[in-house]
Amino acid sequence: RPQLVSPWGATTTKVVCPCSFTDVMSEQLAKQLDDESQSFPDFSSAALDAGEERETDSDLMLAQMLQMQFDKEFDTQLRTEERKFNGDSKLSISFENYRMVHPYEASGSSEDEVDWQDSCDDPYKADKPTITPKRGFTGKGKNITTKHDEVVCGRKNTARMDNFAPEINVGDGLGMDLKLSNQVYNSLKQHCYSEQRRSARLHEKKEHSTAEQAVDPRTRLLMYKMVNAGILENINGCISTGKESVVFHANGGSMENNAVPDECVLKVFKTTLNEFKNRDKYIKDDYRFIDRFSKLNPRTIIRLWAEKEMHNLARMKKAGIPCPEVVVLKKHILVMSFIGKDHVPAPKLKEAMLGSEDMKRAYYQVVHMMQQLYQECNLVHADLSEYNMLWHECKVWLIDVSQSIEPNHPHSHEFLFRDCRNVATFFQKGGVSEAMNMYELFNVVSGLQLSGDSEAEFLAQIEALEKMNEDHVQRRGKKMYNFSDGGPPLLHDDD
Numbered sequence: 001r002p003q004l005v006s007p008w009g010a011t012t013t014k015v016v017c018p019c020s021f022t023d024v025m026s027e028q029l030a031k032q033l034d035d036e037s038q039s040f041p042d043f044s045s046a047a048l049d050a051g052e053e054r055e056t057d058s059d060l061m062l063a064q065m066l067q068m069q070f071d072k073e074f075d076t077q078l079r080t081e082e083r084k085f086n087g088d089s090k091l092s093i094s095f096e097n098y099r100m101v102h103p104y105e106a107s108g109s110s111e112d113e114v115d116w117q118d119s120c121d122d123p124y125k126a127d128k129p130t131i132t133p134k135r136g137f138t139g140k141g142k143n144i145t146t147k148h149d150e151v152v153c154g155r156k157n158t159a160r161m162d163n164f165a166p167e168i169n170v171g172d173g174l175g176m177d178l179k180l181s182n183q184v185y186n187s188l189k190q191h192c193y194s195e196q197r198r199s200a201r202l203h204e205k206k207e208h209s210t211a212e213q214a215v216d217p218r219t220r221l222l223m224y225k226m227v228n229a230g231i232l233e234n235i236n237g238c239i240s241t242g243k244e245s246v247v248f249h250a251n252g253g254s255m256e257n258n259a260v261p262d263e264c265v266l267k268v269f270k271t272t273l274n275e276f277k278n279r280d281k282y283i284k285d286d287y288r289f290i291d292r293f294s295k296l297n298p299r300t301i302i303r304l305w306a307e308k309e310m311h312n313l314a315r316m317k318k319a320g321i322p323c324p325e326v327v328v329l330k331k332h333i334l335v336m337s338f339i340g341k342d343h344v345p346a347p348k349l350k351e352a353m354l355g356s357e358d359m360k361r362a363y364y365q366v367v368h369m370m371q372q373l374y375q376e377c378n379l380v381h382a383d384l385s386e387y388n389m390l391w392h393e394c395k396v397w398l399i400d401v402s403q404s405i406e407p408n409h410p411h412s413h414e415f416l417f418r419d420c421r422n423v424a425t426f427f428q429k430g431g432v433s434e435a436m437n438m439y440e441l442f443n444v445v446s447g448l449q450l451s452g453d454s455e456a457e458f459l460a461q462i463e464a465l466e467k468m469n470e471d472h473v474q475r476r477g478k479k480m481y482n483f484s485d486g487g488p489p490l491l492h493d494d495d
Helices: 029-036 045-050 058-085 111-114 150-163 182-207 219-226 298-320 356-375 411-431 439-448 453-476
Strands: 232-241 243-252 263-269 326-330 333-337 389-392 395-398
Touching: 150 182, 150 395, 219 232, 219 263, 219 326, 219 333, 263 298, 298 326, 298 333, 298 356, 356 395, 356 411, 356 439, 411 439, 411 453, 439 453
Parallel strands: none
Antiparallel strands: 232 243, 243 263, 263 333, 326 333, 389 395
16 A cells, blocks of 8 residues: 655654553553653744744644644734724723633743733832731731821822822822822822813813814814805914904905905804803894894804894995905804905004004094994994004004994993093003093094083983983884895805
8 A cells, every 4th residue: 555645744654552442441541641642842932933844743743733823823813903902092901811821922922922911910010008907907016007007008098099090190109109198198089080070071161162272073164164165265273362252364265146355264253152141231132133132042142243243344344444344154153354464464453553643543543433333334332442453554444343232222322431431541541642531532423412520420421311212212112123234145054
C-alpha cells in the first residue's frame, strides 16, 4: 500500500498493540496516558510568530497549536470590538471575562497585553486606607485607635473622593497621603453636586436659547435656510451683542422682488425670555399689537419685537430719516443693510471722535430727526441715547427702534422726556453751547408748552397729560393701526 505524506511534516509509523477492555478501564493506564499528555512541549506565541518548523507527529500536538493560534486571533478581534464599543466614552466596558487565557500569554508582555491589565492590578496605584473592624477600634490600651480618629477619617474621606463625578478632577490624594476633614469633604461633595446640576442647566439652556455670541440650533437652521435660498451669500461673524439681540455681519445675495445690499446685518433677537419679561410695557399698550399680545404665550413676544422694529424702520425710511434698510424678516431674525464699510461697523456717537463743528452738526441733526420721528413718523424712540446713534458719512444714523412706540401710548411722553434728557446731557457735556436743556428740547419736539422749575414738577404735568389722553382714547375706543406703510416681506416657515 502506498505511504501517504503528511503536509504538516514527517511522520513516523507506530505499531499499536491491541489490548483488552479490562486494561483500558484500569487506573494505571489512565494515569499513564495522563502523564504522556503532560509531557508534550509547550509552544509559545514567540515560537509561532517566528515561523519555526516543528515535527508534528501527534494529532494532539497539532490541535493544541491550531487552538492557540485560533484563540490569539479571537482575543485580537475581541480587543478591537471592545475599543469600538467604548469609543471616547469616559466609562468603558471590559470584555476581559470573554478572553481565552492560554499559556502563550504568560511567556512575555507586549504593548497590547498592557492594555488588558485590570486597573485593580495597577502597581502604581496607592493602596486604600485600612478599614477599622466592625467593633469600631483597633489596638489595646493606650494604643487603641477608634473609627473617629482624625487620621483614619481623613484618609477615608480622601478615598471617598473617587466616587465623585468623572468631570470633577480630584487628583491623586491617596498617593500624597492627603487627609480631609469631614467639613472639607462635605463642602467638596456639595460643590460636586451643585456643579453637576449647574452643568445640566447650562447644557439645556444652550440647546434651547440664543446665548451671547451664539445661536441655538433652531436659529442656526433659519440662518442656513437664508444662505441656501440665496438671500445671503455667507455669514461672517458677530459684530455686536446686547441685552436683547445679537448682531451678525453677512454678505448679501439676491432676491426676486427686493434688492439686497452687498453688506448686511442679521439682528437675532435672543430667544431667552429673561430680557423681555420686564419690557412688555413697550408693546402691550401699543395699539398696533394689542390684539396679538398675550401674557399666556410670552415666546410670541420675541417675534413681535422683530416685527415691530421692521415696521418702525419702514416708517423712518419713508420719512427720510437715516436708518438701516430692512431686507427681510424671518421669525425672530431681521436682515438689514449694514451701516459701515468693508466689514467695519460705523462707530457709536459715544465712541466717535468728533470736533466741535461735527458735534454741533450732529446735535442739529439729532434734534431734527427727533422732530421728524414724532411729527411725521408718529413715533417716539423710547431708548434714544448716544449708544443708539451711529456716526457714518458725516451724519447721524438711528438704530435699535424695536421698543419705539406711538404718541398715543399711555407712557409715550415719559419716554420722550427721557430721550430728551439723554440727548441734552450728552451734547452739553460734549461742549455744544447751543444745546437746549431737557425741558426746552421736549417742548420743541412735542410741540407742547409745558413749564416747570424742577424735573419732578415737569414729570407731574406729563403724567397728567397722559392721563387725559388715556381717558380720551378709552372713550373713543382703542385705535387699531393698519399697516399701510408697506415694508419688506415676511418669510413664513412651515414650523
